[in-house]
Amino acid sequence: MSDVLAVADHRRGAVRDVSFEIVRAGRELADDLDGDLHLAVIAGDVDAFADRLSLAGVDAIHTVEAGEEFNHDLYAGATAALFEELAPTAVLMPNSVNGLDYAPAVANRLDLPLVADAVDLAYDDGLEATREMYGSKVETTVEVSEEPFAVTVRGGEWAALEERADVPVEAFEYEFDESASGARVQGFEEVGAGDVDIADAEFLVSVGRGIEEEENLELIEELVEVTGATMSSSRPIVDNGWLPKNRQVGQSGKQVTPDVYLAIGISGAVQHVAGMKGAETIIAINTDPNAPIFDIADYGIVGDLFDVVPALIEEFE
Amino acid sequence: MKILVTVKEVAEAADDFEIEGTDIGEQYLEYDLNEWDDYAVEAAVQLSETYDDVEVVSATIGPERAEETIRMALAKGVDRSIRVWDDDVAAADLDVAAKTRLFAAVVEEEDPDLVLSGVQAADDGFGATGVSLADEIGFDWAAVVNDLETEDDLSMAHVHRELEGGIEELTDVDFPAVLTIQTGLNEPRYASLRGIRQAQSKEIAEFGLADLGLDADAVASPISRTGMYEPETESDATYLDGAADEQAGQLADVLREKGVVSE
Numbered sequence: 001m002s003d004v005l006a007v008a009d010h011r012r013g014a015v016r017d018v019s020f021e022i023v024r025a026g027r028e029l030a031d032d033l034d035g036d037l038h039l040a041v042i043a044g045d046v047d048a049f050a051d052r053l054s055l056a057g058v059d060a061i062h063t064v065e066a067g068e069e070f071n072h073d074l075y076a077g078a079t080a081a082l083f084e085e086l087a088p089t090a091v092l093m094p095n096s097v098n099g100l101d102y103a104p105a106v107a108n109r110l111d112l113p114l115v116a117d118a119v120d121l122a123y124d125d126g127l128e129a130t131r132e133m134y135g136s137k138v139e140t141t142v143e144v145s146e147e148p149f150a151v152t153v154r155g156g157e158w159a160a161l162e163e164r165a166d167v168p169v170e171a172f173e174y175e176f177d178e179s180a181s182g183a184r185v186q187g188f189e190e191v192g193a194g195d196v197d198i199a200d201a202e203f204l205v206s207v208g209r210g211i212e213e214e215e216n217l218e219l220i221e222e223l224v225e226v227t228g229a230t231m232s233s234s235r236p237i238v239d240n241g242w243l244p245k246n247r248q249v250g251q252s253g254k255q256v257t258p259d260v261y262l263a264i265g266i267s268g269a270v271q272h273v274a275g276m277k278g279a280e281t282i283i284a285i286n287t288d289p290n291a292p293i294f295d296i297a298d299y300g301i302v303g304d305l306f307d308v309v310p311a312l313i314e315e316f317e
Numbered sequence: 318m319k320i321l322v323t324v325k326e327v328a329e330a331a332d333d334f335e336i337e338g339t340d341i342g343e344q345y346l347e348y349d350l351n352e353w354d355d356y357a358v359e360a361a362v363q364l365s366e367t368y369d370d371v372e373v374v375s376a377t378i379g380p381e382r383a384e385e386t387i388r389m390a391l392a393k394g395v396d397r398s399i400r401v402w403d404d405d406v407a408a409a410d411l412d413v414a415a416k417t418r419l420f421a422a423v424v425e426e427e428d429p430d431l432v433l434s435g436v437q438a439a440d441d442g443f444g445a446t447g448v449s450l451a452d453e454i455g456f457d458w459a460a461v462v463n464d465l466e467t468e469d470d471l472s473m474a475h476v477h478r479e480l481e482g483g484i485e486e487l488t489d490v491d492f493p494a495v496l497t498i499q500t501g502l503n504e505p506r507y508a509s510l511r512g513i514r515q516a517q518s519k520e521i522a523e524f525g526l527a528d529l530g531l532d533a534d535a536v537a538s539p540i541s542r543t544g545m546y547e548p549e550t551e552s553d554a555t556y557l558d559g560a561a562d563e564q565a566g567q568l569a570d571v572l573r574e575k576g577v578v579s580e
């Protein structure tokens with residue numbers, strides 16, 4: 001048998017979307033391998049999560065009842081123990097922020113080759129994974145010549161598997177004492193509250209690193225003024241302290257779905273796109289014709305923002 | 318206390334580039350200090366300014382070309398540097414496990430109390446070396462740290478891990494530890510002229526595999542890149558062409574048509 005072990009992601013009582021996607025990725029790989037798909041559900045209300053994840057294509061769910069929330073020592077230890085028990089050919093983990101915190105430890109501990117942030121997987125006599133490089137400007141294929149192997153999968157690349165089924169659930173015993181762990185979760189904090197909720201805006205003018213200098217933000221402010229839009233930004237603008245955190249669009253910022261999203265000098269990194277791909281109309285202004293933002297844009301302007309934006313302001317003055 | 322910072326020189330592709338074999342042609346690549354590592358360097362240097370007797374050592378796997386980037390880190394306040402390279406390393410397709418073995422050997426040599434790395438490298442984006450290293454050397458760790466506060470006896474840190482959707486996880490991590498640093502943690506400084514001058518006389522020690530007690534097996538990797546291509550664009554974008562004012566005129570029409578501009 002050549003089985004696949006996938007690990008679900010959940011946070012503060014809710015199963016995260018990537019769990020439904022990793023089940024699809026795992027099912028496809030298990031089909032290629034002619035094996036079973038095992039799904040691990042670790043920490044929290046595992047029975048409720050197992051019920052949510054009883055999906056067609058999962059052959060068995062293994063619940064590890066220990067702790068309330070994510071802890072990387074628990075996740076790495078339990079995943080490795082399940083691996084020893086099930087001896088799968090592949091371990092799939094999410095490339096979420098929590099995935100970044102335990103997947104490399106699982107691979108290291110079990111001496112497995114690790115392919116991180118895969119966007120596609122194919123198996124034919126060995127794993128061939130597709131991943132991006134150079135800020136999504138290119139895709140690469142990598143081949144793995146050893147088995148078993150570990151992969152982390154990017155969120156949003158596989159369609160969620162939603163069809164429900166009766167899946168056998170087995171409790172897997174794993175002893176864990178968080179107080180003895182060298183990294184102990186103390187709580188959570190929500191950040192990014194503030195005067196404006198960019199998620200409410202119907203027209204967002206969003207600015208990225210292409211603006212170069214803080215002073216140049218005046219130009220964008222002027223555009224916002226004459227068009228009645230709301231200003232948002234990519235991460236570097238917030239990292240630099242030029243705009244407050246509540247203006248950041250993306251994976252670690254806000255998810256927005258305005259009628260129009262005008263991206264100015266934003267390359268379209270995956271973590272940015274995660275926050276704005278749901279916009280109805282996406283317009284991008286960028287000097288680089290290969291910028292990945294154009295792949296999801298409805299309208300594109302290949303041009304210098306310092307020429308185009310002043311001309312646009314004039315249109316509305 | 319000794320802090321080891323991993324520093325990678327990353328390549329960025331020019332706007333117009335061509336792929337040659339399984340990589341972008343060398344002439345289209347520009348090299349720079351990895352953005353995430355810049356924040357890690359700053360965090361280390363700030364700790365050395367806050368506490369007495371903190372030495373900051375950087376470690377890089379990279380060719381001689383990388384010394385320019387390493388000098389930049391030295392100019393920002395790193396005390397000395399290690400560069401790992403030799404013919405076997407150069408010939409290898411380094412995967413996470415190989416990098417882990419190399420850095421683990423450096424850790425063995427240097428015996429740091431804290432290792433800071435970036436969350437990911439901007440070019441290949443694996444985002445795995447720091448945590449893999451922590452597991453290998455038996456340190457505790459935290460990934461994607463965007464807030465860092467240390468206990469004064471340097472026994473532990475209170476960190477924030479930046480999760481998705483504006484949520485941060487508050488975690489206590491015992492030292493020795495590896496922390497992978499997220500952008501925005503601090504404000505990376507620019508190298509001062511004085512710093513740049515001082516960097517010239519700081520040490521960059523070069524280590525080959527043999528110096529680290531390793532052989533070519535340490536960099537053997539079961540993962541190989543077999544192809545690179547420009548993604549087939551699924552884009553059905555309508556491009557607005559012409560001079561800037563013509564582009565702006567068409568864009569204004571689109572915005573009016575969508576009814577989002579209040580005039």
Ligand SMILES: Cc1cc2nc3c(=O)[nH]c(=O)nc-3n(C[C@H](O)[C@H](O)[C@H](O)COP(=O)(O)OP(=O)(O)OC[C@H]3O[C@@H](n4cnc5c(N)ncnc54)[C@H](O)[C@@H]3O)c2cc1C
Pocket residue numbers: 097135207208209210211233234235236248249250251252253254264265266267268269270271272275285286287288291303304305306436437461
């Ligand atoms: C765990 C994690 C979480 C993250 N979360 C987020 C997040 O929530 N949000 C987010 O945005 N990022 C996030 N990132 C960062 C992300 O990977 C990118 O680094 C970031 O989105 C890049 O921002 P940018 O597009 O503004 O800058 P760049 O990628 O540097 O792009 C700048 C663009 O401007 C263009 N440009 C330059 N000059 C001009 C000009 N004169 N006119 C027009 N165009 C010009 C360039 O061609 C380029 O395409 C996260 C990363 C990690 C690892």
